[in-house]
Amino acid sequence: MPLLLDARDPSAIGQAAQRLAEGSLVGLPTETVYGLGADADNASAVRAIFAAKGRPADHPLIVHLAPGDTPGGWRSAVDHYARDIPAFALRLMEAFWPGPLTLILPRRPDVAAVAAGGQDSVGLRCPSHPVAQALLREAGQRGVRGVAAPSANRFGRVSPTTAAHVADEFAALGDDALLILDGGACPVGIESTIVDASRGHPVLMRPGMITPEQSQAACGQPVRPRDEAAPRASGTLASHYAPTAKVRLMDGKMLQTALDVLGKDARHIAVYARTRLRAGPGVKLQTMPADAAACAHELFAVLRELDATGVRLIWVETPPPLTEWDGVRDRLSRAAA
Ligand code: TXA
Ligand code: MG
Numbered sequence: 001m002p003l004l005l006d007a008r009d010p011s012a013i014g015q016a017a018q019r020l021a022e023g024s025l026v027g028l029p030t031e032t033v034y035g036l037g038a039d040a041d042n043a044s045a046v047r048a049i050f051a052a053k054g055r056p057a058d059h060p061l062i063v064h065l066a067p068g069d070t071p072g073g074w075r076s077a078v079d080h081y082a083r084d085i086p087a088f089a090l091r092l093m094e095a096f097w098p099g100p101l102t103l104i105l106p107r108r109p110d111v112a113a114v115a116a117g118g119q120d121s122v123g124l125r126c127p128s129h130p131v132a133q134a135l136l137r138e139a140g141q142r143g144v145r146g147v148a149a150p151s152a153n154r155f156g157r158v159s160p161t162t163a164a165h166v167a168d169e170f171a172a173l174g175d176d177a178l179l180i181l182d183g184g185a186c187p188v189g190i191e192s193t194i195v196d197a198s199r200g201h202p203v204l205m206r207p208g209m210i211t212p213e214q215s216q217a218a219c220g221q222p223v224r225p226r227d228e229a230a231p232r233a234s235g236t237l238a239s240h241y242a243p244t245a246k247v248r249l250m251d252g253k254m255l256q257t258a259l260d261v262l263g264k265d266a267r268h269i270a271v272y273a274r275t276r277l278r279a280g281p282g283v284k285l286q287t288m289p290a291d292a293a294a295c296a297h298e299l300f301a302v303l304r305e306l307d308a309t310g311v312r313l314i315w316v317e318t319p320p321p322l323t324e325w326d327g328v329r330d331r332l333s334r335a336a337a
Contacts, residue, residue, distance in 0.1 A: 002027065002170055002178035004163060007131040012181060017138035019179050020147060025049065027152050027166040028135055029183030030127040032100045032192050032208070033159040033300070034166045035064065035149030036178075039139075040081075046114040046148050052170060052178070054155040060117035062102050062192070063146040065126045066136035074098075074126040077145050081122045083108050088219040089197035095218035098128035100188050101210050104196040115148035121198040131183035151191060158243055158307075158335070161186040161300045189297035190327045195223060203227070207326035209296055243307035245270070247314045247336040252277075255315055259283065270306040273317035284309060288317060292324040299328060303335065 005012040007029070016026045023045040026037045036052060038045035040063040050057050063081060065074035074097060078085065082105035089103050107113075107122035116122045124146075127133065136147060151159035152166045160166045163182035170178055193208030195215060202223045204212055212223045250258065252275030259266060259279045267282040274288045286302060289295045306314050316332055319325040 001175060002167055002173050002180050003175035004167055004180045004182055007134075007181045007183040013131070013134045013138050016135055016179055016181050017142055017144070020045075020135075020139045020144050021142035024176075025052065025173075025178045026135070026147075027163065027170070027178060027180035028132055028147070028149065029129050029163070029181060029186060030064070030132045030149075031129040031186060032127075032188045032190065033161055033186050034152040034163065034180075035062075035132075035147075036152035036166070036170075037064065037135075037147040037149035039144045040112045040115045040146040040148035041144075043114040046112075048177075049148065049150065052173060053150060053153070055150065056155075057114075058117045059150075060119050060121075060123060061115045061148040061150045062123040062125050063112060063115055063148050064132065064136060065124060065146050066140045067098055067126060067133050070137050070140065072140040072145060074124075078105075078124060080145050081108060081111055081124060082106060086197055086200065088202055088221055089195075091219045092195060092197070092202070092215060093126075096210055096215075097126040098133065099126075099210070100128070100192040100208055101125065101215075102192045102194045102206075104194065104198050104205065106198050112146070112148070121196075123194065125192055129183060129186070131181055135181065156242060158300050158303050159191060161189050161297075165301075165304060185297075185301070187297060188293075189299055189301075190331055193327070207330045209293065209324075209327055211323040211326065213323060242335055242337075243303050243314065245307050245311050245314045247303075247316060247332070249316050249318045249332055249336050251318050255317060258315065268310070268312040269315060270309065270311040270313070271315045271317075272302060272306065273315075275317055284311065292319070292322070292328060295319070295325075296328050299331060 102125040193210040194206035196203040270284040
């Protein structure tokens, strides 16, 4: 079993920072989801992330940077990893860092090649979670400039939003191979918004809780939707974030009709909906929050919990057609693909 430490334990952050400096893996809480971290400039440590996740080596990882007010913080670290940074990208960093926004930037060719999955770009983000910040600061004092960290789940599975989820995903790793910092449930709950800033204009690669309107207002130019020329991103594969049960999206009316048709025969079905529904005793009904942020916060934990009850089907009510729901809608459509 991995070593699980409460991040409030006075020695926990130091132990985790030391492990990063020694080239070992650390599970860390961020405001979005838990990450599986390693020193981004240590190729063999980064390879251990790909191996633990079962992730193909050409799927790039996000590099996490310390807060801007520390020596070695993002204001200097960005220049270590990236070059030719466009003005609109700087405006996005100033507006949203620390916070749930990742920027794809042209990479300095001599750094973080393994973390970048061989791309000539690099994904950078400065997280706002206090435990992530404390860890990045302490690791920085030990010479770690950035922590490469994908979501701490095995490839293709639902992202973890608690330390227990991470321990479940990597139960096969020993306490010497993985230390997990428990910082409680992640407040945002879905992964960061990704904006590609490597092609001269901002392109939305992955929707999240920062909407295109907010990015646009902050950087002063339109944020374009993804197109075919976009670099590959594993979080953008059609089928991702998949629980074992089959996920299906339906509007409230269709859900009620489907439940009525099955009647008392409905079994092995869980429903996650905002609309109040009538269902037989064999159906597990779970209320979806009417607020997008509240739904994002609980989404992955709910999918894991419903999956763990052994249901074969998870029927989910389609999110409202508003941009604040884009991140949740995106993750649900991928879970259903
Ligand atoms: O909120 C988050 O972003 C979380 C936390 C831990 O920070 N991380 C996360 O990492 O979601 P991951 O690896 O599960 O998803 C990162 C996404 C992937 O889709 C990856 O392909 C894309 O970012 N990405 C990273 N670097 C890239 C690059 N240089 N070019 C294109 N896509 C990149
Ligand atoms: Mg992921």
